[in-house]
Amino acid sequence: MAEDKDKQLTHKRGYGVSTVYETLRNEIIELKLSPGSPIDEQQLSDRFSLSRTPIREALVRLAAEGLITTLTNRATIVSNIDFLGLSEFFDALTLMYRVTTRLAAANHVAGDIEAIRMLQKSFENAVESRDVLGMIATNRDFHVAVAQAGRNRYYTELFTRLLDEGRRILRLYYSSFSDVLPRQYIGEHEDMIQAIISRDIDGADALAAAHADQIVSQIRSYITADSRQTARLTL
Amino acid sequence: MAEDKDKQLTHKRGYGVSTVYETLRNEIIELKLSPGSPIDEQQLSDRFSLSRTPIREALVRLAAEGLITTLTNRATIVSNIDFLGLSEFFDALTLMYRVTTRLAAANHVAGDIEAIRMLQKSFENAVESRDVLGMIATNRDFHVAVAQAGRNRYYTELFTRLLDEGRRILRLYYSSFSDVLPRQYIGEHEDMIQAIISRDIDGADALAAAHADQIVSQIRSYITADSRQTARLTL
């Protein structure tokens, strides 16, 4: 458990809370904090050199997002990954893929495409350099950018949450990633960009649906393949 | 400003926060707290006979839900109703109507129908007794029950938020409600229940879509009709 040196990151008034919030959020999503592990307020208080009050506020925010679970008067733990509810997750994820890509084709304006293209480049780089973790992160950013081009905050918000939850799940299996397979995603992304540019709404929808199915079935295969891991963490 | 007698509602440890949270949540949704009005922590502290700490926690939760907006180091206010983003809202609302009703037809189990029927009865009663406010609330409960029968927490959560946001909007115009019009909604609800029972997924979808369009266009007509109200609150 190597964690300190986050000390004294900022002294400005409202900044402490968001720093703690974002830091913990990342650590949870990147599985640096494993699901089910307890969160000690005192410990965090020491780590960030802050009183328990701002720590608590950050925790409440994380709880509202479902990233941590608070057992009242008892402990608060990092939320477990719900393997039994995975089909719900996949269903919602697929729908959001489709809807956001659709809307991007319909509503995108000037600067949107450039932003999307940039993130697609980052994704390509991550794939080229076989940076699996970076690949997961940049793929998420790419689709968030598409969602933002779609201009519906409700979808964007839900989609972001789902993608981040997906990052947690993928982290569990990132060791099992083959080095070749992700390459096809680059092409799929390119096709989606083309459909968006030419405002081909139904085409974008179809591509997104296929892309989603691709990813979902891939995750599914990881899970069934690596049942030992799963059993260890379902608990 | 008639508000006290919420005092000493509970002394148990974790209960204070949720009481404050739920109370404020209702008051915001029912427009007892008008959009844009400031929230004074001190005042709430006196009102609920609690320290500012639990009040603050409740406010953070409400902020995470988007019901209040906090201007850092300055005031925190009840979130304004975003009239410019209404089409986003309607789009998401319609999709959730469809998706949840679809899933209800596909996934409902034994007890679900009874729960839905009960809430439909409440809705009928509200309509019969011309209780407009009750009608809005029971309509929301009916659709939440349908969503729960669909068994997808992501949809249910988003849908609930959207329906509650819709309650706020409808409250603005409840005076303009005609006494006859809502009666048709009863029939639409009945049709949806039938489609759900007979597991007619596409039928349920179509009915939900029509129902959503009905409601959306009705709200739209209120807004365009009563532009004075709108202008006053858009700000």
Add this chain to the structure above:
DNA sequence: CGCCGACTGTTTGTCGACAAATAAAATACA
């Protein structure tokens, strides 16, 4: 007479401490 800066007051963000709730340890008893 109008504009700029210091001052005052209020409200938020943070702190350290206390008390309730629960889990773990220790003890008593069968």
Add this chain to the structure above:
DNA sequence: TGTATTTTATTTGTCGACAAACAGTCGGCG
């Protein structure tokens, strides 16, 4: 030796108070 009960200890939830940030006011100066 095993189980039930008390005791201890840790951790959460709440409190009152202080300090920073900001808004509005007042007074000085051009």
